[in-house]
Amino acid sequence: MFVNPLARRDLIGIDxxxxxxxxxxxxxxxxxxxxIGRTRVMDLLHGFQLATLFYEPSTRTxxxxxxxxQRLGGQVLSVADARTASSAAKGESIADAARVVATYADIxxxxxxxxxxxxxxxxxxxxxxxxAGDGAGExxxxxxxxxxxxxxxxxxxxxxxxxxxxxLKHGRTVHSLSKAxxxxxxxxxLVSPPALKMDSHLVAYLGQKGAxxxxxxxxxxxxxxxxxxxxxxxxxxxxxxxxEYLRLRGSYTINxxxxxARPDLTVMHPLPRVDExxxxxxxxPNAAYFRQANNGVWxxxxxxxxxxxxxx
Amino acid sequence: MFVNPLARRDLIGIDxxxxxxxxxxxxxxxxxxxxIGRTRVMDLLHGFQLATLFYEPSTRTxxxxxxxxQRLGGQVLSVADARTASSAAKGESIADAARVVATYADIxxxxxxxxxxxxxxxxxxxxxxxxAGDGAGExxxxxxxxxxxxxxxxxxxxxxxxxxxxxLKHGRTVHSLSKAxxxxxxxxxLVSPPALKMDSHLVAYLGQKGAxxxxxxxxxxxxxxxxxxxxxxxxxxxxxxxxEYLRLRGSYTINxxxxxARPDLTVMHPLPRVDExxxxxxxxPNAAYFRQANNGVWxxxxxxxxxxxxxx
Amino acid sequence: MFVNPLARRDLIGIDxxxxxxxxxxxxxxxxxxxxIGRTRVMDLLHGFQLATLFYEPSTRTxxxxxxxxQRLGGQVLSVADARTASSAAKGESIADAARVVATYADIxxxxxxxxxxxxxxxxxxxxxxxxAGDGAGExxxxxxxxxxxxxxxxxxxxxxxxxxxxxLKHGRTVHSLSKAxxxxxxxxxLVSPPALKMDSHLVAYLGQKGAxxxxxxxxxxxxxxxxxxxxxxxxxxxxxxxxEYLRLRGSYTINxxxxxARPDLTVMHPLPRVDExxxxxxxxPNAAYFRQANNGVWxxxxxxxxxxxxxx
Numbered sequence: 001m002f003v004n005p006l007a008r009r010d011l012i013g014i015d016x017x018x019x020x021x022x023x024x025x026x027x028x029x030x031x032x033x034x035x036i037g038r039t040r041v042m043d044l045l046h047g048f049q050l051a052t053l054f055y056e057p058s059t060r061t062x063x064x065x066x067x068x069x070q071r072l073g074g075q076v077l078s079v080a081d082a083r084t085a086s087s088a089a090k091g092e093s094i095a096d097a098a099r100v101v102a103t104y105a106d107i108x109x110x111x112x113x114x115x116x117x118x119x120x121x122x123x124x125x126x127x128x129x130x131x132a133g134d135g136a137g138e139x140x141x142x143x144x145x146x147x148x149x150x151x152x153x154x155x156x157x158x159x160x161x162x163x164x165x166x167x168l169k170h171g172r173t174v175h176s177l178s179k180a181x182x183x184x185x186x187x188x189x190l191v192s193p194p195a196l197k198m199d200s201h202l203v204a205y206l207g208q209k210g211a212x213x214x215x216x217x218x219x220x221x222x223x224x225x226x227x228x229x230x231x232x233x234x235x236x237x238x239x240x241x242x243x244e245y246l247r248l249r250g251s252y253t254i255n256x257x258x259x260x261a262r263p264d265l266t267v268m269h270p271l272p273r274v275d276e277x278x279x280x281x282x283x284x285p286n287a288a289y290f291r292q293a294n295n296g297v298w299x300x301x302x303x304x305x306x307x308x309x310x311x312x
Numbered sequence: 313m314f315v316n317p318l319a320r321r322d323l324i325g326i327d328x329x330x331x332x333x334x335x336x337x338x339x340x341x342x343x344x345x346x347x348i349g350r351t352r353v354m355d356l357l358h359g360f361q362l363a364t365l366f367y368e369p370s371t372r373t374x375x376x377x378x379x380x381x382q383r384l385g386g387q388v389l390s391v392a393d394a395r396t397a398s399s400a401a402k403g404e405s406i407a408d409a410a411r412v413v414a415t416y417a418d419i420x421x422x423x424x425x426x427x428x429x430x431x432x433x434x435x436x437x438x439x440x441x442x443x444a445g446d447g448a449g450e451x452x453x454x455x456x457x458x459x460x461x462x463x464x465x466x467x468x469x470x471x472x473x474x475x476x477x478x479x480l481k482h483g484r485t486v487h488s489l490s491k492a493x494x495x496x497x498x499x500x501x502l503v504s505p506p507a508l509k510m511d512s513h514l515v516a517y518l519g520q521k522g523a524x525x526x527x528x529x530x531x532x533x534x535x536x537x538x539x540x541x542x543x544x545x546x547x548x549x550x551x552x553x554x555x556e557y558l559r560l561r562g563s564y565t566i567n568x569x570x571x572x573a574r575p576d577l578t579v580m581h582p583l584p585r586v587d588e589x590x591x592x593x594x595x596x597p598n599a600a601y602f603r604q605a606n607n608g609v610w611x612x613x614x615x616x617x618x619x620x621x622x623x624x
Numbered sequence: 625m626f627v628n629p630l631a632r633r634d635l636i637g638i639d640x641x642x643x644x645x646x647x648x649x650x651x652x653x654x655x656x657x658x659x660i661g662r663t664r665v666m667d668l669l670h671g672f673q674l675a676t677l678f679y680e681p682s683t684r685t686x687x688x689x690x691x692x693x694q695r696l697g698g699q700v701l702s703v704a705d706a707r708t709a710s711s712a713a714k715g716e717s718i719a720d721a722a723r724v725v726a727t728y729a730d731i732x733x734x735x736x737x738x739x740x741x742x743x744x745x746x747x748x749x750x751x752x753x754x755x756a757g758d759g760a761g762e763x764x765x766x767x768x769x770x771x772x773x774x775x776x777x778x779x780x781x782x783x784x785x786x787x788x789x790x791x792l793k794h795g796r797t798v799h800s801l802s803k804a805x806x807x808x809x810x811x812x813x814l815v816s817p818p819a820l821k822m823d824s825h826l827v828a829y830l831g832q833k834g835a836x837x838x839x840x841x842x843x844x845x846x847x848x849x850x851x852x853x854x855x856x857x858x859x860x861x862x863x864x865x866x867x868e869y870l871r872l873r874g875s876y877t878i879n880x881x882x883x884x885a886r887p888d889l890t891v892m893h894p895l896p897r898v899d900e901x902x903x904x905x906x907x908x909p910n911a912a913y914f915r916q917a918n919n920g921v922w923x924x925x926x927x928x929x930x931x932x933x934x935x936x
Contacts, residue, residue, distance in 0.1 A: 040359030047664030049691060053683075057396045059365075060412055063389050067361060067416035070387045075694045077687045081396060084681045084705060090857075092896035095903075100684055100895060103918035104691035233402075271412060272404035279407075294415035352671030369708045371677075372724055375701045379673060379728035382699045393708060545714075583724060584716035591719075606727035 007309035010122040010129045013138040014176040019183040026148050029295075029302035031312065036071055036301075044310050045074030051105035053097070054132070055082045055112040060271065060293070061132050061141075065109050068300035077105055095124035102127045107308055110134075128307040136172055142270055143176035145299040149292040150228055153266045157181075163189040163222035165252055166232035166276065168198040173270045174232055175202060182209035190215045191222045193248045196238065219252060223259065228266045231276055249276070256280040268292050319621035322434040322441045325450040326488040331495040338460050341607075341614035343624065348383055348613075356622050357386030363417035365409070366444070367394045367424040372583065372605070373444050373453075377421050380612035389417055407436035414439045419620055422446075440619040448484055454582055455488035457611040461604040462540055465578045469493075475501040475534035477564055478544035478588065480510040485582045486544055487514060494521035502527045503534045505560045508550065531564060535571065540578045543588055561588070568592040580604050631933035634746040634753045637762040638800040643807040650772050653919075653926035655936065660695055660925075668934050669698030675729035677721070677745075678756070679706045679736040684895065684917070685756050685765075689733050692924035701729055719748035726751045731932055734758075752931040760796055766894055767800035769923040773916040774852055777890045781805075787813040787846035789876055790856035790900065792822040797894045798856055799826060806833035814839045815846045817872045820862065843876060847883065852890045857900055873900070880904040892916050 005021055017025070035042065050069040052062050057080055066076045082097070094112065098121035101108055110121050111132040118131030118138075133139045151157050162181060164174050168190050178188055178198075188211050190198050197215065206213050216222065223229065231254055239245035255278035259265060269277055269289040281287050305311055317333055329337070347354065362381040364374050369392055378388045394409070406424065410433035413420055422433050423444040430443030430450075445451040463469050474493060476486050480502050490500055490510075500523050502510050509527065518525050528534065535541065543566055551557035567590035571577060581589055581601040593599050617623055629645055641649070659666065674693040676686050681704055690700045706721070718736065722745035725732055734745050735756040742755030742762075757763040775781050786805060788798050792814050802812055802822075812835050814822050821839065830837055840846065847853065855878055863869035879902035883889060893901055893913040905911050929935055 047695075049694060051687065057393075059391050059394060059409075063363065063391070063413065063416050066389055070361060070389075071359075077690055077694075078390065078702065079683050079687070080392065080704065081681075082683060090896050091898045096895065096897060097683075099914050100917045101687065103914065104687050104921060271408065272402050273408060274403045290411050290415065293412045297416060369705075371703050371706060371721075375675065375703070375725065375728050378701055382673060382701075383671075390702065392704065583720065584714050585720060586715045602723050602727065605724045609728060 004306060004309050004311055006306040008128060009307055011140050011303065011307070012118050012122060012129070012131045014140040014143040014180045016140070022144070022147060022180065022183070025144060025299065025302045025306060026151055028306060028311070029148055029298035030152075032071075032301045032305075033298040035312070041071050041073060042312070043073040044305055044312055045069065045072040045308060048074040048107070048308055048310070049077055049105040050074055050304065051077040051079070051101045051108050052132075053079045053082055053101055053108060053110045055110075055117075056133070057081050058111055058133065061111065064293075064296040065132065065300050065304075068297050068304055071297070072301055072305060074304070077101075094120045097121075098124045098129070107304065130303065130307070133172070136170065138176055139172050140176055141296070141300055141303060142173050143180045144303065145292065145296040146173075146177045146230070146268065146270070147180055148295045148299045149268060149288060150266070152295065153288050153291075154227060158184040158186065160184070160228060161187040161189065161226045162228045162230055163191055163226035164230045164232070165191040165219060165222065165254075167196045167234050167238060168192040168232075169196045170235075170238065171232045174198070174230070177230070178202070178206055178211070179209070182206045182211035185210035185212070187212040187214070189222045189226055191217065191219055191252075193217055193234075193252075196234065219258075223262055223265065226265060228268060229254070230268045232270065233274060233276055252276060253278065254281060256284065259284065259286075316618060316621050316623055318618040320440060321619055323452050323615065323619070324430050324434060324441070324443045326452040326455045326492050328452070334456070334459060334492065334495070337456060337611065337614045337618060338463055340618060340623070341460055341610035342464075344613045344617075345610040347624070353383050353385060354624070355385040356617055356624060357381065357384040357620060360386040360419070360620055360622070361389055361417040362386055362616065363389040363391070363413045363420050364444075365391045365394055365413055365420060365422045367422075367429075368445070369393050370423055370445065373423065376605075376608040377444065377612050377616075380609050380616055383609070384613055384617060386616070389413075406432045410436045410441070419616065442615065442619070445484070448482065450488055451484050452488055453608070453612055453615060454485050455492045456615065457604065457608040458485070458489045458542070458580065458582070459492055460607045460611045461580060461600055462578070464607065465600050465603075466539060470496040470498065472496070472540060473499040473501065473538045474540045474542055475503055475538035476542045476544070477503040477531060477534065477566075479508045479546050479550060480504040480544075481508045482547075482550065483544045486510070486542070489542070490514070490518055490523070491521070494518045494523035497522035497524070499524040499526070501534045501538055503529065503531055503564075505529055505546075505564075508546065531570075535574055535577065538577060540580060541566070542580045544582065545586060545588055564588060565590065566593060568596065571596065571598075628930060628933050628935055630930040632752060633931055635764050635927065635931070636742050636746060636753070636755045638764040638767040638804050640764070646768070646771060646804065646807070649768060649923065649926045649930060650775055652930060652935070653772055653922035654776075656925045656929075657922040659936070665695050665697060666936070667697040668929055668936060669693065669696040669932060672698040672731070672932055672934070673701055673729040674698055674928065675701040675703070675725045675732050676756075677703045677706055677725055677732060677734045679734075679741075680757070681705050682735055682757065685735065688917075688920040689756065689924050689928075692921050692928055695921070696925055696929060698928070701725075718744045722748045722753070731928065754927065754931070757796070760794065762800055763796050764800055765920070765924055765927060766797050767804045768927065769916065769920040770797070770801045770854070770892065770894070771804055772919045772923045773892060773912055774890070776919065777912050777915075778851060782808040782810065784808070784852060785811040785813065785850045786852045786854055787815055787850035788854045788856070789815040789843060789846065789878075791820045791858050791862060792816040792856075793820045794859075794862065795856045798822070798854070801854070802826070802830055802835070803833070806830045806835035809834035809836070811836040811838070813846045813850055815841065815843055815876075817841055817858075817876075820858065843882075847886055847889065850889060852892060853878070854892045855900055856894065857898060876900060877902065878905060880908065883908065883910075
């Protein structure tokens with residue numbers, strides 16, 4: 001008999017999931033994508049309620065979860081901006097807030113600016129808790145949808161060379177994704193200005209997990225060699241010198257001309273994009289970032305169904 | 313075979329709709345009003361998701377669309393205040409935000425303070441986009457529900473004399489409605505202080521479309537002659553001289569005494585009302601403004617079903 | 625034939641309900657609790673729409689109502705922060721806003737900081753209105769869920785000694801609950817610092833209704849004698865002298881040691897809790913405050929079904 005290994009669990013960091021569990025979720029997401037294309041909506045989570053508790057507003061992530069829940073037939077209790085709620089203003093703890101919401105809902109998706117806040121909620125309640133971002137910590141469902149996208153675009157997760165470009169020091173998206181890709185012993189090309197390099201401890205950890213890691217500040221090299229180009233934003237507030245910021249931002253901007261020789265190079269971005277990818281790239285067949293956003297719904301449907309133990 | 317002329321289209325401005333298409337929508341709204349009175353809810357849009365993306369909060373318009381969607385059996389993804397979302401704060405374009413939301417939903421209703429913002433979203437996505445207000449631009453579903461109200465209250469849309477009162481220079485509601493009424497070659501009496509007169513280009517355009525236009529600052533004349541009195545707010549911030557504002561506001565305030573001789577004069581207002589209609593008018597049988605708000609649900613049900621091509 | 629005494633009524637203050645009507649609602653809530661445990665969701669309010677109109681954000685109360693509505697098969701139109709809506713900013717009255725929302729929904733739950741605001745809404749519309757807090761006024765559904773909790777924890781509502789602790793002068797929760805308990809002629813021990821005593825008119829009213837009232841500032845006495853300890857917050861802003869505040873807050877803090885001799889003493893709190901109950905109390909079997917939050921859903925399901933006249 002099949003036993004769902006994810007039933008009633010939390011998802012706080014991507015390392016909570018084994019390689020097999022990730023594959024299980026991607027397969028399940030793919031089944032949902034194929035089924036919903038025909039049926040529009042399923043009845044799997046009828047009678048279940050998802051609470052989205054966002055202490056930082058994030059339209060994108062919140063709506064993606066809510067869309068996933070509704071397509072599975074479930075219902076949504078939505079807190080778009082928990083900071084303004086009287087209880088938070090009065091000094092209620094994360095644990096207490098989660099305990100109360102857990103009396104209304106069957107599963108909790110939380111975003112909060114403090115590292116560790118998702119674990120704090122998960123420790124307080126019996127219902128499954130999904131971390132939708134805890135500051136500089138983790139954002140594991142972003143990694144899931146990124147993996148789903150690579151798998152769908154490339155047809156495989158092993159033997160892939162992924163170049164990650166931008167701020168690799170602060171970007172939690174890149175941290176979670178690189179940890180997951182290391183399970184497949186992929187080749188990671190880390191492209192960043194020296195001041196925004198990935199933390200050396202994380203690089204070492206990726207190597208231990210089996211990834212082949214190349215660090216460089218040469219974007220052209222990455223474009224030549226990679227199967228997937230994963231672009232992230234470089235934020236102005238990371239720089240004390242505004243001219244340094246402008247110079248660097250310019251040197252890491254992707255445009256159509258740069259990509260001309262590589263029509264098979266899949267371009268991804270966690271969005272929102274500002275100007276690190278020029279809009280002339282959008283219409284290229286290998287520009288995958290809006291498909292990537294769409295994939296968030298399939299990946300999250302899989303996760304919700306698995307944690308609530310209602311598999312099709 | 314009947315072909316739905318509105319299938320998969322956008323609605324950005326009221327001029328997007330021909331006279332026949334407007335009649336089609338009003339008839340459809342009326343069918344919904346009659347059906348829902350018996351059944352409470354329909355199954356027509358089961359499995360469809362509406363996203364309301366409001367960069368300016370507007371309880372009234374947002375809830376009216378959401379109520380319409382739910383009564384048709386559809387589901388709602390709601391962004392009550394997109395300005396606070398991190399993606400907007402980070403500088404994401406209207407087009408990108410719409411593209412992402414379009415991966416979650418089947419139809420998008422957007423309000424944004426910038427003229428042209430709705431077209432910008434519509435150009436970026438394949439799902440239907442409805443403009444729920446783009447600053448001083450258009451608000452076409454308000455015009456639709458106004459037409460629905462005139463039709464229901466008067467039994468016809470042609471051979472009607474409509475007096476529009478208040479700020480005809482800035483009010484987008486009045487602009488959209490007058491353009492639509494011109495299709496029926498109605499008589500429009502435009503009542504405003506000289507400083508708030510309707511733009512002469514628009515007046516000329518209305519005349520070209522076949523409307524008979526009378527401009528005046530005499531409210532009593534309008535009350536004597538009109539079939540419908542459409543009242544709008546005069547906003548303090550339009551005046552440099554506060555005394556001028558107070559004097560004018562007073563002279564365009566509708567009360568029960570003013571209406572005593574005209575029990576057949578339908579009084580409309582797009583709401584919210586401040587004090588341009590005294591509350592002693594509310595209980596008059598010909599005070600139609602709360603019925604008008606209700607009609608928003610029927611008109612929007614018709615629009616959602618038509619654009620999503622799920623006709624009863 | 626059974627006639628539902630609550631059909632189409634409003635609930636503004638707890639005194640709107642007779643003792644029999646309260647018992648009716650608690651029984652109905654209990655039936656829902658037992659049924660939903662098996663079925664997850666009911667079809668009773670299919671096709672009905674609840675509007676939550678919150679001029680003050682309150683995640684807890686809003687989500688409790690929305691969860692209740694969804695579990696009964698109904699739909700929700702949610703306004704988490706009506707203050708930011710353009711109509712409120714433009715000066716729309718409470719009555720007008722309620723009239724408009726009443727054209728979208730079948731029942732209205734309103735929170736507003738002004739005393740009397742719920743009655744103002746109820747006077748304006750024909751659909752049932754539930755007061756979810758009107759400033760220092762009433763919050764009757766909190767009293768309902770408190771009664772439900774006492775009944776479930778103690779097995780009875782009469783012959784109960786309830787100690788209420790904290791700010792009894794300003795706390796609307798305590799006011800509403802004590803009025804309701806007086807119907808059962810219970811013994812109320814009122815424990816507060818002298819400056820935060822319950823208003824003497826209310827104490828006299830409770831006595832007239834049949835309650836036995838003891839006023840004290842001795843927490844230990846209350847712990848020794850009570851069946852239920854109802855703890856509320858003491859707010860810093862009530863004190864001009866910060867040291868006085870800190871001294872008092874400390875003397876009314878409940879911890880595990882204080883409760884050691886009374887394992888049968890049910891501890892309640894309307895939440896959010898800050899530090900007036902130490903977290904070491906949370907795991908005691910008699911710590912009922914999170915069960916109390918959960919009971920809000922059952923009590924509100926009963927109320928929604930009763931006011932909408934759709935009894936199982």
